[in-house]
Amino acid sequence: LAKTTQPISMDSYEGQEVNITCSHNNIATNDYITWYQQFPSQGPRFIIQGYKTKVTNEVASLFIPADRKSSTLSLPRVSLSDTAVYYCLVPSGNTGKLIFGQGTTLQVKP
Amino acid sequence: DTEVTQTPKHLVMGMTNKKSLKCEQHMGHRAMYWYKQKAKKPPELMFVYSYEKLSINESVPSRFSPECPNSSLLNLHLHALQPEDSALYLCASSNPTGTRGGGNEQFFGPGTRLTVL
Numbered sequence: 001l002a003k004t005t006q007p008i009s010m011d012s013y014e015g016q017e018v019n020i021t022c023s024h025n026n027i028a029t030n031d032y033i034t035w036y037q038q039f040p041s042q043g044p045r046f047i048i049q050g051y052k053t054k055v056t057n058e059v060a061s062l063f064i065p066a067d068r069k070s071s072t073l074s075l076p077r078v079s080l081s082d083t084a085v086y087y088c089l090v091p092s093g094n095t096g097k098l099i100f101g102q103g104t105t106l107q108v109k110p
Numbered sequence: 111d112t113e114v115t116q117t118p119k120h121l122v123m124g125m126t127n128k129k130s131l132k133c134e135q136h137m138g139h140r141a142m143y144w145y146k147q148k149a150k151k152p153p154e155l156m157f158v159y160s161y162e163k164l165s166i167n168e169s170v171p172s173r174f175s176p177e178c179p180n181s182s183l184l185n186l187h188l189h190a191l192q193p194e195d196s197a198l199y200l201c202a203s204s205n206p207t208g209t210r211g212g213g214n215e216q217f218f219g220p221g222t223r224l225t226v227l
Contacts, residue, residue: 032211043114043200043218044153051212087152091210095166098211100152 004088004101011107018075020104022088025069033064033071034098036087044087044100048073075106083108114219116201122225125191131222133184133201142184143216144176145200153200159184160206191226198223 005023012018036044050062061074087103114135123129141160145153158166159178175187202216
């Protein structure tokens with residue numbers, strides 16, 4: 001079964017770029033990689049999703065190397081409001097269900 | 111309307127009570143999910159409904175009983191819960207695209223904070 005590994009926590013300062021890397025060694029050929037953000041006592045919110053190379057939207061970029069064994073979420077110029085838990089998800093098992101890993105708690109400081 | 115609503119926001123119940131959690135979406139999504147989240151832990155998948163049929167049950171105890179009356183509604187019936195069942199219960203919905211993770215972004219509700227005494 002595919003499993004993800006992320007750093008437990010990261011610190012950053014306002015205005016900096018933050019890169020969070022996720023390892024997913026057993027990802028299947030057709031699987032997409034999805035990232036969610038969660039604030040305390042709220043439901044997770046979709047950030048970005050990708051299959052290969054690079055994907056960019058209005059809030060983040062996702063870099064996926066050719067071997068697809070990892071991916072990196074890039075948040076440009078973070079602000080205090082980006083303090084949250086960030087989860088990397090890949091489909092698991094025959095059903096392709098998405099399983100949340102432990103996530104990365106990002107603390108943005110002034 | 112890109113919102114998933116959940117009621118109630120908070121629920122306190124005794125171990126002998128029967129209660130229900132409700133979830134509603136009007137985005138036309140045909141997949142709906144229940145997750146359980148304990149403090150400082152990731153959400154844990156409980157059930158998945160696809161086209162109003164239960165497609166995944168993650169070995170959840172029978173004291174949790176899901177129901178999908180129609181494509182917009184999802185209920186979770188609770189009976190004889192234990193204090194360790196206290197958690198944030200999240201509902202989500204998505205379009206079942208048939209691809210593995212592709213294009214089926216899940217929209218989450220704000221959750222129901224459940225306390226079992």
